Amino acid sequence: MNLPNQLTVSRFFLTIGFVVAMSTGWRGGYTVALVLFVLAAITDYADGKIARKYGLITDFGKLMDPLVDKIMVAGAFICLIPAVPEVLPPWAVVVIISREFLITGLRLLAVSKGVVLPAESIGKHKTGWQIVTVVFFLFVLSAREWGGLGLPPEWLEASLGYAGRGLVAVALGLTLYSGLGYLWRNWGLIKP
DSSP states (O other), rough: OOOOHHHHHHHHHHHHHHHHHHHOOOOTHHHHHHHHHHHHHHHHHHHHHHHHHOOOOOOOHHHHHHHHHHHHHHHHHHHHHHHHHHTTOHHHHHHHHHHHHHHHHHHHHHTTTTTTOOOOHHHHHHHHHHHHHHHHHHHHHHHHHHHHGOHHHHHHHHHHHHHHHHHHHHHHHHHHHHHHHHHHHGGGOOOO
């Protein structure tokens, strides 16, 4: 197994650790989750970069890299719902995860017809904003765990409300835009 594929597999295990850290309820859990998620996001960037630069693209990587990305993002948003329910409504998470499943289904349909649908730049921007949104929430939750890290509590809560809602809106908008655009451009694969 080459290095990019090892990074992909490590991201899966980092995601499992992240979910465990988010679910424990012990002091420091959000901080551990933040560190694990950031490491997973770094591996997401690194595996693709290394694979393209050194010609290490494999069938395993083509299949597992996007699948593990979706598991990482879906797991993060699902775990954040009970942590920040006032800012992250469940319906927004359902929309984000539904888009990921629909596009994965479209790609599988394309493969069955001998067509490979590459990732688009808007999809990469969407993923980037989703990751930024998750990291922001995890940072605020981690700061809360440690008494605000010297930040005034009202500032922390205001940033969670305003910036958090703004980031969710951007991530949700890009998710819908990229998903609908991808479906529109590849509609020929769906219609009879």
